[in-house]
Amino acid sequence: MRKVLRYDSMQFVAGAVTTPEGFLLDSPIVARTGIYTYLQPDGSVRREYRPPDEVFAEDALVSFKGKPITVLHPKGGRVTADTAHKVTIGTIMSPAYRKNDTDVACDIIIHSPQETKGFRELSVGYSVELEETPGLTPDGEPYDAVQHLIRCNHLAVVPSARAGRKARLNLDGNEVLDGFESEGNKNMVKIRIDSNEFEVEQAVANHITALTNKCDAANAKADAAETKFTQVKTELEKVKTDAADQKVKLDAAEAERDALKGKLDATTAEKEAAIEKAVGKAKAEVKERAELDACAKKAQVEKTDGLDNKALKIAIVKALRGDSVDFEGKTDDYINAYYDSIKNDLNDTDEAVRQQLNKARQKLDGQESQTPAAKHRQDMIDRMTNKKEEK
Known part of the structure; x- marks a missing residue:
């Protein structure tokens, strides 16, 4: 102290x-x-x-x-x-x-x-x-x-x-x-406060002046703070407005993105379906071509190179039915239907040929069984069998 x-x-x-x-x-x-x-x-x-x-x-x-x-x-x-x-x-x-x-x-x-x-x-x-x-x-x-x-x-x-x-x-x-x-x-001096005049000591006047100056400084700071506050408030409102605008733009961008994604997904699905369809079609065409080549061979079509499937079908039909068959102006469905009937005939012919060959083989087998060598072999087997039974 x-x-x-x-x-x-x-x-x-x-x-x-x-x-x-x-x-x-x-x-x-x-x-x-x-x-x-x-x-x-x-x-x-x-x-x-x-x-x-x-x-x-x-x-x-x-x-x-x-x-x-x-x-x-x-x-x-x-x-x-x-x-x-x-x-x-x-x-x-x-x-x-x-x-x-x-x-x-x-x-x-x-x-x-x-x-x-x-x-x-x-x-x-x-x-x-x-x-x-x-x-x-x-x-x-x-x-x-x-x-x-x-x-x-x-x-x-x-x-x-x-x-x-x-x-x-x-x-x-x-x-x-x-x-x-x-x-x-x-030392007495006169001072004025608002509209009133007072006679006070110099120390009091100095004190009042100091307080007035502080008050003025405080008011100036308050005014500056108010101005700054208004400025900051304005800037804040602008930031809020900009943020709202940006959100609207963001929402629009997100909506556009979602729409594009939907289109992309649809396009991807369509592409995949198209690819799958194309692959299936290609496989069918390859299979059909293989069948056509086989049928052309059976029909004894001399030249198949350079013919598409439609032309090859017409060639097979004409090889079997003759050149008099006219496909001019006919639709693909008509040509396909005509070919399918010929193809069935080719398949039926193959089956008949196989049956005739089988019969021929069976006949040959039967004739072979009647040759002297075969007969002699069978007699020997029969004798041996009879001896076993006698014993």
Whole structure:
């Protein structure tokens, strides 16, 4: 933890009284628990948490008693024995005490009320040890650090609180973190917010300007982000449209592919059928040609070379029936039918010839069996057989 100085501002409590000597007596709220915000030199805001157990700690409360009251915070941030006689306009007369669940008050006396220059708020100058640990309060508020060992050094009268007024107490003052107000009047400037003009301290104006610049930068970033978002959205819509178009084209291509595949399958089947038919036809023609050649040989057709099957059929018919048979203008079916009848006649003739040959062979066999040699052989067999039976 590191030890630093802090200022926190509160408003005078209504009902302050003036003594016969012209002194001002009051019992204002001077501190509270919770989140305190501090403006840093770069314009950023730092949030520090003051837990109740630190604010209401006995040593912290006692540290308020007897401390000087000043107008603005002194140079160097601390009142010491060397500077007290120059800057002191009053004194804290009591230890601080708990006012309610969140606030701390103390009894004060202002010996020189005329020196306050009309300022109506109080800012405690104190030292703390910071625990640089971010977190959340029990109420869920985020903070950047935690204050410990709070010790009061002085109480300053200042023109305005850091975060404005709320009920009877005011939050932190406008003083810059780790920097302190010098003695004398503050540098007041006028600023315009929307259509209203305000007179504020230079530090406040600087802070507002810094916040305005941040706001403008944030708005510019937001506008750029909105423009980028619109651009990306437009591009996305275009991508979606292109994707839809591509899908339509893809579907059309797939349909065309399927149609072509169907045609290819049909063509393949047709080709295979044609091939099968052609092969069958070729086989039939080869078989028919073989039969025709056999029939032509039987019919004793002298010349078959160079004749197709139709011509060969006509030649066979004429070889058997004579040249008087006229096929001029006849259809193929007629020629085929005529040939088939001749072919049957050729087959019938072959069968008759075979039967005559068989009869001739049988006759020859019968005649051979009556030759002397055959007869002599049979007689010898008969004698041998009769002898076996006699024995």
